[in-house]
Amino acid sequence: MNNKELIASMAVKMNAPKSLVAVLLETTVATCTELLVDEKTIGFQSFGNFEVRKKDERLSVHPSTQIRTLIPPKLVVNFKQSNILKEKLKDIPHHD
Amino acid sequence: MIKEKISSQEIIDLIASKASVSKRAAEEFLKVMIASVEEGLLAGETVKIKNFGTFKLQWNEPRKSVNVQTGDEIKLAGYYKVVFIPDSALREQVNEPFAHLEPVELDVENNVLTKKNEFVEESELVQDPLRIFNEQASEIKNLLSEIQALSASPVSVISEEKVSSETIHEEENTTEPTNDKEKISGLIQQNQEFEDTLEQDDVKLIVENKTDQQIGMQELPENDKEKVDEIISVPSHNEETQLFSELEATPYLENIKPVKKRRIWLWSMIILFLLVGSGTLYYLYTSDSEFSKKYSINKISENISISEMINSVSKWFAPAEKPVSKPVTIVIPKDTTALDSISENQSVDSLQILFDNPRVYTDFIALERFKPGNRLTILSKRYYGNKDFWVYIYEANKERISDPDNIAAGTLIRIPKLDSKLIDASNPRCIEKAKELHDIYIK
DSSP states (O other): OOHHHHHHHHHHHHTOOHHHHHHHHHHHHHHHHHHHHTTOEEEETTTEEEEEEEEOOEEEEOTTTOOEEEEOOEEEEEEEEOHHHHHHHTTSOOOO | OOOOEEOHHHHHHHHHHHHTOOHHHHHHHHHHHHHHHHHHHHTTOOEEETTTEEEEEEEEOOEEEEOTTTOOEEEEOOEEEEEEEEOHHHHHHHTGGGTTOOOEEOHHHHHHHHHHHHHHHHHHHHHHHHHHHHHHHHHHHHHHHHHHHHHOOHHHHHHHHHHHHHHHHHHHTSOOOHHHHHHHHHHHHHHHHHHHHHHHHHHHHHHHOOOHHHHHHHHHHHHHHHHHHHOOOOOHHHHHHHHHHHHHOHHHHTTSOHHHHHHHHHHHHHHHHHHHHHHHHHHHHOOOHHHHHHHHHHHHHHHHHHHHHHHHHTTTOTTTSGGGTHHHHHHHHHHHHHHHHHHHTOOOOHHHHHHHSOOOOOOEEEEEEOOTTOOHHHHHHHHHSOGGGHHHHHHHTTTTOSOTTSOOTTOEEEEEOOOTTTTOTTOHHHHHHHHHHHHHHOO
């Protein structure tokens, strides 16, 4: 499901025009991004938490050339699903 | 780092104020959004939100574990997990504080490694012709000892001595791995053995022939000894002429059967070629200027002796001598012409002129007071859109910055106005040029 399909399905549920949904979605994304840049954790009840984690710098060695490279630290967004969502996902049958 | 947690309610408030909609509408929107995403995920799809990221499901396999208290084995059921892959836009914005950092190859280790590689390559280059030479020499030695066994001729002994002494002489002039040193000691032993046999043969020699050349040949082992002990590089000219004089000593050879005489001639010719060949190879492969100088002098004398020899011997071995002098002339000119063509082919265009001209900074678009923890790369990214162009900011502020890696807080930094062609982040040549300057400034 891509962005368009998501907006379409939301518009149907909200009984609102797609344009309004699109604007609201953009605002939401912008707000979330802003908060995450400020290194704040966002918790959506029944869905999960978005948080920023710092990955420390590390030394990597190229397996074949043995060149050692210092990888700088970085900040990444991490999502952890809530238990409610996890329970819901149990309903999906697993094949293979 | 204490992280402040923002609840759903706070998000709703923020969205409501930003999008200027009622809180109820915002709340409904958020609920619907989450519901839609869940729905998509439950349908087994991936859900993508523009500029934010992608949600998808990941199956975690069931696994066995152990109850810590009782030690019983328990089985954990497999489950689906929602993974979120942030969009590159979000990822970059979040990583802003560390965006100026780049992976660094650790230079010290790197240099050592490359040096090692160079050393290996060099020694291989030197070793390779030497190894071939040694193999050939040992082959010849075997054949010569056969001849010697048949004829008990001192000539073959002496020429063999020359081969071995030449190898020693050359090997000791270069820095060789240990296995070659073993070879040298082995050769020294052989040398002494040959001297012993030669002393026995000396009696025969005096009886059979009493020419001056034979006396010269008797003195030869002493020369060899000196070479081995004192590691003096005896000019090969000396050896060549001596060997040459041996070849001239035909009256002595008349004692042996005609067939063997021819064989001895052939072998001494091959030895000569090998000596000359090894000499030229050394001249080409050694980077040591002193040695090459010395050898170039020797080589001239060698060439003279070769031409003399060719004149005298060409009647018997017309086809064999031709390849000898050729390899000397081929290799060197190749290198120089290649270098010339590279320097000539440098293309010159407008961008290159822009790169090559000294940059003058007169217009400035901004003035920045340097904050602690700030970097030139961060300023560069903000003003030019790419961190690599920090070098131009540094160039414009050179007189105020002593070390670009360590700028005192409060320093006023002028941000120069640059030609848009120079800071075109989409042009790899601009980036390349900036990196080049980077390497110059960061030592």
